[in-house]
Amino acid sequence: MAGPFSTVSIAGSADAPEEDLAFARRLGYLLGSSGYTVVCGGGPGVMEEACRGARDAGGLTVGILPGTDPSEGNPCLDIVLPTGLGLGRNRAVALAGSCLVAVGGANGTLSEIAYALQAGRPVCCHGTWSVIPGVAQAATPEEAFSFVEECGRRRS
Amino acid sequence: MAGPFSTVSIAGSADAPEEDLAFARRLGYLLGSSGYTVVCGGGPGVMEEACRGARDAGGLTVGILPGTDPSEGNPCLDIVLPTGLGLGRNRAVALAGSCLVAVGGANGTLSEIAYALQAGRPVCCHGTWSVIPGVAQAATPEEAFSFVEECGRRRS
Amino acid sequence: MAGPFSTVSIAGSADAPEEDLAFARRLGYLLGSSGYTVVCGGGPGVMEEACRGARDAGGLTVGILPGTDPSEGNPCLDIVLPTGLGLGRNRAVALAGSCLVAVGGANGTLSEIAYALQAGRPVCCHGTWSVIPGVAQAATPEEAFSFVEECGRRRS
């Protein structure tokens, strides 16, 4: 089960293939079931599905939005945080979690991976960005979940 | 009781007089009792006391930190969000709530008031910044709470 | 004449009355004539007129834009810096100068004044925000220019 600081950042595209969406939903479910809070950029696609999964499992979800209007958040958010920073909010997403899981994603996701690595947050990637040095790889949501759990054990 | 988008931003100094601290704690308690989520800058002083009150009442608390280290948040936060933006995080604090209550505070608090007003969020001040045009004033925590409730009624 | 660190921040509205525009243009001219670099938010109105004046006098002008598109800057900028931070760029404008002059302005300008004061940058206001404690007042562009010169003398 999740410990006291048990927030996980999830990154990925607003417009993602079905495989990434299903991965995100399942990962969110596993995280929510174990008491983790899911933080993401608050948009659709991978972000929304991770939140949907977490919510279905009774977990808490947080969206750090690029715009200033809270109604632009996806419908699966418990806490909606408009920032007005545009993609500048990606750094806040990357720093929010004790680790970051990137599910597919393009260059916006890459900025989140870079910021997480720079700040010493462990990063796990499914798909696109597995080429980046220093990131773990997850073929399945279960592997990504094990990565998150392992990060928690190392800290405690 | 709080409606679906029921987040309130609280601003104020890390180093505040006892009267402001007591005001913040009582206001936090009133908000938490009614189901509002309290968002603040995550520091000590007014921020911590508002969270303490909200927590005592069973409410949810969010801290948007200036630094990158989650352990720098005050001990009364449920959700800790390091941003690494320094006082640039003040805009995110100001935008988070459907309204902002400023309890005393200095120039950092003034930046939050300015951003909230600019984005059309209603603002209520206790003490220092009551001179700013367009802000409501609250002599007591109960008056500030009524202001928050009234903002909610106007939106729905 | 301006010394080695001789950048001045100018704040004010994109949509300003003619009196503020003329004030900004004249102030920009005085600054540019004396070798100051003018930094502003890069938009129209007060920002553009301050740059126009500075340019007419052979001074250098910098615009820190809210958006990501450099073509959105006003036509009197030598250095165009898109930030993508929206009004989050106001803090960078406030910090850029060794002092800040606010010419009229609304709540966005107030956020710049707040950030400048918080960071210990001297602030001079013409019009709107002269009520803020700790700011100097300038009835004319010449008075604002004297304020800038005096700030420089105090530092050296």
Place this chain on the structure above:
Amino acid sequence: MAGPFSTVSIAGSADAPEEDLAFARRLGYLLGSSGYTVVCGGGPGVMEEACRGARDAGGLTVGILPGTDPSEGNPCLDIVLPTGLGLGRNRAVALAGSCLVAVGGANGTLSEIAYALQAGRPVCCHGTWSVIPGVAQAATPEEAFSFVEECGRRRS
């Protein structure tokens, strides 16, 4: 020669190997000689050497600093812009130029590459990040300079 919007962003480490420093200095010189303005994060290492080269050639240099203190900028900056955003300033560095050249660099540099690509700015890498899809590669400063010139031709 450089056209009307002729700003180039340079990214790289504060603590870089001599080969990267020499690359940056030579590239800066080539850019400055042709009228380009060099924008960087304002720190030491690659950033400083790029500015040194540009300055030696009579070019203009801009540093977008992470902190709030202008005296923290490297000694080769004409325009010093403290932001207080920490590494959040990386996005502004990435967006400043019509293209980005990354000379070596670690995860901070990666965030700048990611943001530049995301915003449609062409990116050229020397060393570390040549593995990123969509970036050009430069073995020499002359190749990087040709890349910058080619970007300009494509736009005009």
